[in-house]
Structure formats: structure tokens, C-alpha cells
Amino acid sequence: MKNTGLILFSIVIAMSVYNPSIGQTTTEERFVQKADSILSLMTLEEKLGQLNLPAAGDFTTGQAASSNIAEKIKAGKVGGLFNIKTAEKIRDVQKVAVEESRLGIPLLFGMDVIHGYETVFPIPLGISSSWDMKLIEKSARIAAIEASADGINWTFSPMTDVSRDPRWGRVSEGNGEDPYLGARIAKAMIKGYQGDDLSLNNTIMACVKHFALYGAPEAGRDYHTVDMSRQKMFNEYFLPYKAAVEAGVGSVMTSFNDIDGIPASGNKWLMTEVLRNQWGFDGFVVTDYTAINEMIDHGLGDLQTVSAMALNAGVEMDMVGEGFLTTLEKSLKEGKVTEKQIENAARLILVAKFKLGLFDDPYRYTGAERAKKEVFTPENRKIAREIASQSIVLLKNEGSILPIQKKGTIALIGPLADNRENMTGTWSVAGKFEESVSLHDGLKNAVGDRAKIIYAKGANVVADSLLESRVSIFGKPTYRDNRPASVLIEEALEVAKNADVIVAAMGESAEMTGEASSMTNIELDEKQRELLKALLETGKPVVMVLFTGRPMALKWEDENMPVILNAWFAGSEAGDAIADVLFGDVNPSAKITATFPQNVGQVPIYYNHKNTGRPLPEGEWFQKFRSNYLDVSNDPLYPFGYGLSYTTFEYGDLKLGNTDLKGDQKLQVSVNLKNTGKYDGSEVVQLYIRDLVASITRPVKELKGFQKVPLKAGESKIITFEISTEDLKFYNYDLDFDWEPGEFEIMVGGNSRDVVKGKVNWVK
Structure with a gap:
């Protein structure tokens, strides 16, 4: 039975709707009035609870009522949860909030639905290469339908950080180096997630991230400091965030880095002056994971100090750190924050819940039957295959080796050739890795009995076993073979000698890019390159299929490989989509959205750079006392916007x-x-x-x-x-x-x- 508190504030909400004194109001104003009605009933502790966003680490179905977080929910100390999946589990938890807390305020449920839910689309850097806004919007629409059918009503996406440094692991999660294209994609993604009406139960609230400048860390190292002029901020980095606000994004996530010496989560100029006063953002701001607490290590003070700093800056919700929950009451007593600030933060979160229709029906996203019908469906997978094929970039096709024919014997060789778990790429947390289509499966599906597919691994993803162990921590194994590298190559050559054409599946594993996956060496692993050399020496045509989440330094490969097909990490249907392109059922049309350097020493390298006072004349390789290198030209390996087709x-x-x-x-x-x-x-x-x-x-x-x-x-x-x-x-x-x-x-x-x-x- 619902508690008396819920009944009481339901009456208050009803009065706020039908009170004649309100007169003509907008929907937004009505939501604010309803939120204020609830705020008038809330204790300070309950207001602070709305600002608290813990991870749902200790919930399992049937145990929600006895978990540690459940006790906080009952006490009104939680505003939302993230990283909990399935309609059944979420309904279980929502029931605790609605029926066992004093006021029965429903929770938000968030998840990193980054490039699909269970149906996974190409990584964002890959799908941006399609340059197709309708397909990009469709991918977000399907992700919203699937996630909302499984209980999720809030996604921490899109990531719109402009990045010009392929060493940075999270370049895979963004849309490349260009602010204009990034802005177009941000709008398409938000339209796909939020639709025209957030109260519909098949839309979810978007969260643009990471505000701001997160994609420009020094040395390409994740979480590192960022330093740039305000002209550069506004002209080159802010545009996609601003476009997201213009598109009506419901929430904004802070970044980990500092801006002008002040971490984003405590930066009032950024969160209030720019985001709200200049751009007119009217949703709520949530920190990234423990970002408030991390301001302590930035050197800004203790938890009470940095929590007050974040609230004063214009942050409304604290992800995981619980600094708001545990320190703001003391700061209020000491005059370091005001109750008006706390109420305003809680109001914005309550308004978001009204927009999502959670007060009308707290269980609107938890119908288990919907999930059975709408998640990971054959139709969704078909669309994922189409989108993946439109994201694959042909970088080189010497002698028009591609497309290949569905006949004869095809040798499929390489560490990514038969690894379905790695096809979805990074941040595919809800994906069914074991049901993804590997390249091996895709080729077999394509040729049927018309051609013979023979396989050998040929090499490990990386020669260094310790490095490999660091990039296989999210359930995406690389299936390391501990035999000597020479034995693996010999085995591959034995397979290749019977083939008419060789398809070499090379590159990175899924988690070699993504959060905390920065790299100083962005070349192909040495043992993979040795394998390629051996395959080339057979004299047979070799098609290199590249799996990567970043622009790689491929100078040797470009000089020696006749064909390079960049598949990125193409999602659930990767193998079938790659096969569609290899065999010419789809003519590649994708174009890269981030410059590929000749070597890591050119980084950062991007097309829309400024001139210098001593520019190198166009067409020249080197001139003394000009802006150039002694050892390599200024030119990229592949420029922004580049991509080939089977036609001209x-x-x-x-x-x-x-x-x-x-x-x-x-x-x-x-x-x-x-x-x-x-x-x-x-x-x-x-x-x-x-x-x-x-x-x-x-x-x-x-x-x-x-x-x-x-x-x-x-x-x-x-x-x-x-x-x-x-x-x-x-x-x-x-x-x-x-x-x-x-x-x-x-x-x-x-x-x-x-x-x-x-x-x-x-x-x-």
C-alpha cells in the first residue's frame, strides 16, 4: 500500500493543476509549480536526497528492500540510480521509492546507453563517419526504445567533446575533430533519444557530456588538465555543447578537467554564466563519477569545501560521491550555501521527473512484456547492420582488389577475425557480446556454399601480455594464444597457401580505446605487422580489415598494404556489415571525421588549424625557417573527410x-x-x-x-x-x-x- 505521504502530495499536485488562481501557464511553468508543491512538503534531508545519484551496485531482483541503497531510498536520500538493468529489477527498486519512502518521489534510472542498448551500433567515431544525420538519429531512436522498454529513462549521451588527439582513449566516444559536424550530430542524437515528447514511455532524457573541453587533455592522457584561450573554447570546442542546449537536451554532465584553473564541477563561469545565462539551459547539471570529490586532489579543499563550491557553481546532482548529501547541511548552517540554492537544484530534478511522466506513472518504463517485444529485435539488428555498413571507411584499394567475389577459397587471418565479443567496441555496457556477429561468421553467412572460408589467428592483439591484460577488463576477452609468435605466423601461412585472397583482420581490441585507455603508441602492434609482412610475401592479394577506436598511425601499412578497410568497431552486426562491403553488396561511402597522422609525433593534427607567420608554401615538403618538420612532411596520412568508394x-x-x-x-x-x-x-x-x-x-x-x-x-x-x-x-x-x-x-x-x-x- 502506498504511504500517506504520497497520497498527501498527490492532493497538492492535483491542486496545483486545477487551482484557478494559476491561470494560463506553459507546460514548463506547470511542472515548476508542481515541483514547488512537493518542495513545500520536503525536509532539508529529502531535498538533499534528490541531489544524490549513487550507482546501483548492490541491487538484485528480490533483494531491493534489504540493500544498503534501499535504506537510503526509504529515507528519501536518493534522487536517482544508474547502472541497473532490466524492467523487473528497476520496478523492484522504484517500488521502494514510491511505496516505502515518506513522500514516495519516484527515481530517475540512468545508464551509459552510448551507441545502442542491446542492439549495438558502431562506436560514435565510427557512426559519425557515415555523415548521415537520419541514420544517426535512427540509431538513437532505437536505443531509446530499447532502453526505455527495459526500465531506463535517462542516458549519459551524447558525448560531444571535440578531440584532435588520437592518443586520448575517449576519442572513440565522440564525433571527431570538427565542431560543426559535432553540433549536427549532437542535435540528431538528442532528437532520437528525446523525440518531441519526453512523457512518452519510449523516449528517454539525454545528457550531453562532458562540459567542457574534456577532449583536449594535455599529452592525450585521460582526466588530465586542459588549458586554452576563451576564443578557442567558443570558436572550436563549445559549439556542439551549445547545439545540444538549443536542441533541448534535458541534462548536462560536467567534465573531470579544469578550465582556467578551476575544475569544471566547481566552475561558476562555465556552469552558470555560459551554460545558463548565455545559452539559456533550463535542465539540470549532473557531475561525472565522483567529480566533486576529485576536486580535493585538484587542490581545491576538503569535501565540504568542494561540495559547496559545486553547488554555488550551478551543479544540481552529485554522481556517486555523496558530498552534497553529507556536507551541504553543515555548509548551510555556516552560511556557505543557501537553502534557495538547494531548493533550486531539487526543483530542477523534480521538473525532469515530471517531464518524464514519472509522477503520472512511476512504473511507466517497467513493463516486462515490452522488453520482450522491443529489445534486440531482428528488425533493430537489420537496421544496425545497415548503419554499420554506412560507417565503414575504405582508406585504400590499390588495383581495385575490392570488392572480392563470393567464390574460391578465402583465408581469414588475424586476432580480430573470430572474436565476436570485441565487435561492439567500448562503452557497450548493455550489449549482448556473445550474440554479436564476428567477421568469421559474417563471411560464412555471406558466401554460403559458394566459397570456402579458412581461418587462422596468426597473432595476438598485442605482443605484451601485461598490456593485453590491462585492456581486457570489461568481459571482452582477446583469447590470447601463448604459443610463440613464429608458430602463429607459420600456422597462418599454412592456411594462406590454399587461398585465392587473404582477409587480414587486424587492429585494436575493443577496450584499447574508451575511458582510461590512452595510448602513446598508436601504431599497429609489432607482431601483427610481422604477420602482415609474411602474408604479403605469399604474393596473394591481401585485404586488411582494421578494427580501431581511434585514428591510428598507419604509414607502413599505407605504403605496403594494397587494401585497407577501416571497420572501426561496428556493433552487434559487425561481421555481416563488413562482409556486405567486402563483397560489394554495399559500396562504401563513409568518410573519416578525425585526421589520421603519419606518426604520433604529428599529434595533435587536424584540418582546421590556423596558419602561422611562416607557413610552408602549398605543395612543398620542406623549407628551412618555415613551419615544418625535418623528418616528415606536414601532411596527414589521411585528411579529415577522406574516404574512398568502389566508384570514382x-x-x-x-x-x-x-x-x-x-x-x-x-x-x-x-x-x-x-x-x-x-x-x-x-x-x-x-x-x-x-x-x-x-x-x-x-x-x-x-x-x-x-x-x-x-x-x-x-x-x-x-x-x-x-x-x-x-x-x-x-x-x-x-x-x-x-x-x-x-x-x-x-x-x-x-x-x-x-x-x-x-x-x-x-x-x-
């Missing part, structure tokens, strides 16, 4: 509607695109702009538009973009957002390097 595309000359523009005129830009090959295919046409003279230094080019264009073999099409002065705006030295008159270079092409150009003059 030809760009005509750039056509500009006008070369002299004034004020709010719009510029029409067009180019003729022709499919000059023998296959139907799609090309991602990219528009870049350069501001040639400005009041502060500006990038050599910036992405400002793109279109994914399907063309049949031999077909031509005029591709048109429209540019307005909105596309020319930037934050100047005083952080005013405006455009400046002058000359602009307009560029269109299939990647950031290979473009056709034109110039315009634009005056106010």
Missing part, C-alpha cells in the same frame, strides 16, 4: 552566384558532381570556408556544410549550397559573435584536402 567521383569547377556581396545577401555555391566509375555510389560533398582577413587569426578552412549524394554510374548532378552571413560569424577577441567584411575563400570537395576553390568579397 569527378568535381567540376566551382560556380559562385556572386563574387561581390553586401549585408544579408545569400551566396549560391554550386558544383557539378559526376560518378565516373562503373558502380552506383554515394559521395559526401563537403563545403569549407576560409576567412582570409580578420581581427584575430582564423583557421585555414572550416566545414560549413555537407550533403551525402547518391549517384548511379555515369550520372551527374549539380550540387548547390547556400551561404549566409551566419556562416561567417565567429567569436572575436572580445567574445562578441559577429562576422567581419572582407575576402572569403569558398571550397567544395570530397575531403578537406582535395577541393575546388573560389573567392568572394563580402561587405556590410
Whole structure:
């Protein structure tokens, strides 16, 4: 039976809805009024409880009522939980909150639904390579449907951190190096998660992270310090977060790093001035895991001090650390925080619960029958396969070896060839690893009895067994073979000698990228490279399928391998999707969204860098007293936006509607695109702009538009973009957002390097 407290505040809520004195109000205002009605009944301890977000580590079905966290829930000391899965378990826990606490306030249930729930899509860096906003939104929509069917109503996604350093492990979780593309993807993901109505039981609240600048740690080392100018923040790193706010994201997560010397979780300029005052964010802010407590090691004071600092900065919810729960009452008595601040934080969390419909029906996400019908369905897996195939990037195809035919004998060799657990990549916490499709399975599924697939491992993922043990801690084994490397290679060669073509499945394991997986060596493991050398010496065509969560340094591979197909970690249906591309059932169209360096010494390397006062002349390799290296060119191995197809595309000359523009005129830009090959295919046409003279230094080019264009073999099409002065705006030295008159270079092409150009003059 529900307690009297719940009955009492239900009456108060009803009064707030029907009270004639309220008059005409917006939905948001009504939610605030309802929240205030509840706040008027709450003790200080219960208000602080709403700000507490522990992990659900000690819950199992049937034991919720007797667990440690359950006692806190009964006492009103918990606002939400995360990392608990299945509708049955969540219903069990929600029942404790609703029926056994004094006021019966329902809980939020969050999870890291990063790139799918049980149906796992490609890692975010991979899916961003599709440049297809409809597919990206669809992946988030399916993730929301599955997660909500299993009790989850809040996801800690999307991660929109711009990153230009492939040493950083979490580059795999973001959308690459470009803020414009990252902003487009952020909006698509939030639309997919939240839909148009959060009260529907198949939508979930999104949480954009990590605010802010988390993707730019010094030395590429996770959790490390970040230091940059405010111009760089606003012009190059803030845009995706801001886009998420504009898209109506329900919550924001703080980052671990410091900004201007103050950790994000205690940074009032960041959380209040920028996020709320400048951008108008009206949801709630939650810290990352123990981020408030970690400000102690940053050197900001004891737990009471940093907890008060976080609340004063504008943080509403404390993940795991319980600093709010255990210290804010004392800080209130000492005048270090105010009850108004505590109430405002609790109000925002209660409003979120109203938006999710939890007060109307606390069990709305816990119908077990829904999960049976809507999670990991054949239809969802079919879409995951399609999305994965659109995310796979063809980096090299010398001699048009791909696509291969479904006949003869195909040797499948490599440490990632028959490992379904690693196909989903990092942060796939709800995925069914054992039911993912390995490359071995995918090839067999594709060829049936038309071809013979023979297999050998050939090498371990990494030669160093200790390193391998550090990257296999999340239930994704690498199946290490402890025989000598020479024996593994000989075994592979024995298999390869009977083959017509060799498919070499190389790269990283799933957890070699992700959180706390930074690397200083981003080349292929030495034993994998030895295996590739041996396979090349057979004289047979070798197709390298690369599994990776980061841009790798592949200079040797690019110089020696005839084919490189970058599969990233493609998700539940990885094997079938890769096979679709290998055999030509899908023509690859993906383009990389992060620059691949020649070697780690070039890092950070990205396309939209600024010029120097001594730039290297275009087309030159080296000049003394110019900005370049002695030992390697400035060029990346593969530039941002790069990716090949089985067909070829030809760009005509750039056509500009006008070369002299004034004020709010719009510029029409067009180019003729022709499919000059023998296959139907799609090309991602990219528009870049350069501001040639400005009041502060500006990038050599910036992405400002793109279109994914399907063309049949031999077909031509005029591709048109429209540019307005909105596309020319930037934050100047005083952080005013405006455009400046002058000359602009307009560029269109299939990647950031290979473009056709034109110039315009634009005056106010």
C-alpha cells in the first residue's frame, strides 16, 4: 500500500493543476509549480536526497528492500540510480521509492546507453563517419526504445567533446575533430533519444557530456588538465555543447578537467554564466563519477569545501560521491550555501521527473512484456547492420582488389577475425557480446556454399601480455594464444597457401580505446605487422580489415598494404556489415571525421588549424625557417573527410552566384558532381570556408556544410549550397559573435584536402 505521504502530495499536485488562481501557464511553468508543491512538503534531508545519484551496485531482483541503497531510498536520500538493468529489477527498486519512502518521489534510472542498448551500433567515431544525420538519429531512436522498454529513462549521451588527439582513449566516444559536424550530430542524437515528447514511455532524457573541453587533455592522457584561450573554447570546442542546449537536451554532465584553473564541477563561469545565462539551459547539471570529490586532489579543499563550491557553481546532482548529501547541511548552517540554492537544484530534478511522466506513472518504463517485444529485435539488428555498413571507411584499394567475389577459397587471418565479443567496441555496457556477429561468421553467412572460408589467428592483439591484460577488463576477452609468435605466423601461412585472397583482420581490441585507455603508441602492434609482412610475401592479394577506436598511425601499412578497410568497431552486426562491403553488396561511402597522422609525433593534427607567420608554401615538403618538420612532411596520412568508394567521383569547377556581396545577401555555391566509375555510389560533398582577413587569426578552412549524394554510374548532378552571413560569424577577441567584411575563400570537395576553390568579397 502506498504511504500517506504520497497520497498527501498527490492532493497538492492535483491542486496545483486545477487551482484557478494559476491561470494560463506553459507546460514548463506547470511542472515548476508542481515541483514547488512537493518542495513545500520536503525536509532539508529529502531535498538533499534528490541531489544524490549513487550507482546501483548492490541491487538484485528480490533483494531491493534489504540493500544498503534501499535504506537510503526509504529515507528519501536518493534522487536517482544508474547502472541497473532490466524492467523487473528497476520496478523492484522504484517500488521502494514510491511505496516505502515518506513522500514516495519516484527515481530517475540512468545508464551509459552510448551507441545502442542491446542492439549495438558502431562506436560514435565510427557512426559519425557515415555523415548521415537520419541514420544517426535512427540509431538513437532505437536505443531509446530499447532502453526505455527495459526500465531506463535517462542516458549519459551524447558525448560531444571535440578531440584532435588520437592518443586520448575517449576519442572513440565522440564525433571527431570538427565542431560543426559535432553540433549536427549532437542535435540528431538528442532528437532520437528525446523525440518531441519526453512523457512518452519510449523516449528517454539525454545528457550531453562532458562540459567542457574534456577532449583536449594535455599529452592525450585521460582526466588530465586542459588549458586554452576563451576564443578557442567558443570558436572550436563549445559549439556542439551549445547545439545540444538549443536542441533541448534535458541534462548536462560536467567534465573531470579544469578550465582556467578551476575544475569544471566547481566552475561558476562555465556552469552558470555560459551554460545558463548565455545559452539559456533550463535542465539540470549532473557531475561525472565522483567529480566533486576529485576536486580535493585538484587542490581545491576538503569535501565540504568542494561540495559547496559545486553547488554555488550551478551543479544540481552529485554522481556517486555523496558530498552534497553529507556536507551541504553543515555548509548551510555556516552560511556557505543557501537553502534557495538547494531548493533550486531539487526543483530542477523534480521538473525532469515530471517531464518524464514519472509522477503520472512511476512504473511507466517497467513493463516486462515490452522488453520482450522491443529489445534486440531482428528488425533493430537489420537496421544496425545497415548503419554499420554506412560507417565503414575504405582508406585504400590499390588495383581495385575490392570488392572480392563470393567464390574460391578465402583465408581469414588475424586476432580480430573470430572474436565476436570485441565487435561492439567500448562503452557497450548493455550489449549482448556473445550474440554479436564476428567477421568469421559474417563471411560464412555471406558466401554460403559458394566459397570456402579458412581461418587462422596468426597473432595476438598485442605482443605484451601485461598490456593485453590491462585492456581486457570489461568481459571482452582477446583469447590470447601463448604459443610463440613464429608458430602463429607459420600456422597462418599454412592456411594462406590454399587461398585465392587473404582477409587480414587486424587492429585494436575493443577496450584499447574508451575511458582510461590512452595510448602513446598508436601504431599497429609489432607482431601483427610481422604477420602482415609474411602474408604479403605469399604474393596473394591481401585485404586488411582494421578494427580501431581511434585514428591510428598507419604509414607502413599505407605504403605496403594494397587494401585497407577501416571497420572501426561496428556493433552487434559487425561481421555481416563488413562482409556486405567486402563483397560489394554495399559500396562504401563513409568518410573519416578525425585526421589520421603519419606518426604520433604529428599529434595533435587536424584540418582546421590556423596558419602561422611562416607557413610552408602549398605543395612543398620542406623549407628551412618555415613551419615544418625535418623528418616528415606536414601532411596527414589521411585528411579529415577522406574516404574512398568502389566508384570514382569527378568535381567540376566551382560556380559562385556572386563574387561581390553586401549585408544579408545569400551566396549560391554550386558544383557539378559526376560518378565516373562503373558502380552506383554515394559521395559526401563537403563545403569549407576560409576567412582570409580578420581581427584575430582564423583557421585555414572550416566545414560549413555537407550533403551525402547518391549517384548511379555515369550520372551527374549539380550540387548547390547556400551561404549566409551566419556562416561567417565567429567569436572575436572580445567574445562578441559577429562576422567581419572582407575576402572569403569558398571550397567544395570530397575531403578537406582535395577541393575546388573560389573567392568572394563580402561587405556590410
